[in-house]
Amino acid sequence: MTISYRVQTGETAGMAVVSEPYVQLYEDVHADPSYEGNPLFSRAAYLERASAQAQTPGFATVSAEDGSDLVGYTYGFTMEAGRWWRGALKPPPDEILKETKLAVIELMVRDDYRGSGVGRQLLAKLLSNRDERYATLTARPVAAAHGMYLRWGWRVIGQSQPASDAPAMDIMLIDLGMF
Template sequence: MPEAITVEPLDGPATSRAEAAFRLVYAEVFAEAPYEESPEAVEATFRRFRSQVRKATFRAALARTVGGEPVGIAYGYPLSAATGWWDRLIAPVPAEVRREDGRRTFGLMEFAVRAPWRRVGVGRRLHKALLVGGNEERVLLNALPDAEAAQAAYRSWGYRKVGQARPWEGAALHDVMLLRLR
């Protein structure tokens, strides 16, 4: 039987203190296909991370073994009215779908589970812990179409594709997925 896993919800300051654990999981998972992120891309992600954790509404979840080894991460924050997320879609969505007010939609920025701990419920537990205490109506994320396991997990949790986007300049095409919470 695999070692027990704890999943802890974290605020921004606690997540900042756990940056090494978040980096370890992120760098390992996103070095794999189809992501194949370089060390430079990981460093860019963690420059953004240091800014993101300072947001008052930032939330994260960290999964660890009982021995303290990090096995999964998830983090994000509610999207502000000024978010550019919806502007990156290839085909626009109706104004009512893209309306943001800082409380309506939780933007799931990063989500990753290390290979040895996949398909045993860690991802579902991370997702649930991340959303505890939030009052958002929905969750929004971007996922590579070729990330088949991630796509399958998101669909099984109720996410539906609402479009495609290039989330940043030079990015591959991502599926934009939305989960309605209420």
């Protein structure tokens, strides 16, 4: 296993996240029964969200490839000062709200590469060399990734439910000064 990582920004990054290998990996990860077939995690919803998110300032993706096979990716964008997660049950502390933040949207790793450090490397590469002070993401409390984020130093600072048919999510935060 020789993993190579690639950071992309702008239009190139936007085209990547809606390409078939990325969409297929997204679908494979979300085929897990814990996602319960929720429409929020469908192919169509992903493509709609990713296409819009790719147009936002600071958009970047990091991919992991083993040879020519995509085995993981992550992406995010700059969340402007004053902006917060849709469906948040309460606003964040003022010192966080007033800062620009990196919103980490997806972290996908193929099943057979989980536990190998690929996910941690993907996220570390996305978080490094950013202008934002904080990074934030949402994670389902029942998902295995939730515990992983806690072990990696993220902390829960709130909850959100982005749509009435969406599951409840914990809002997590990390200070980028540690990267």
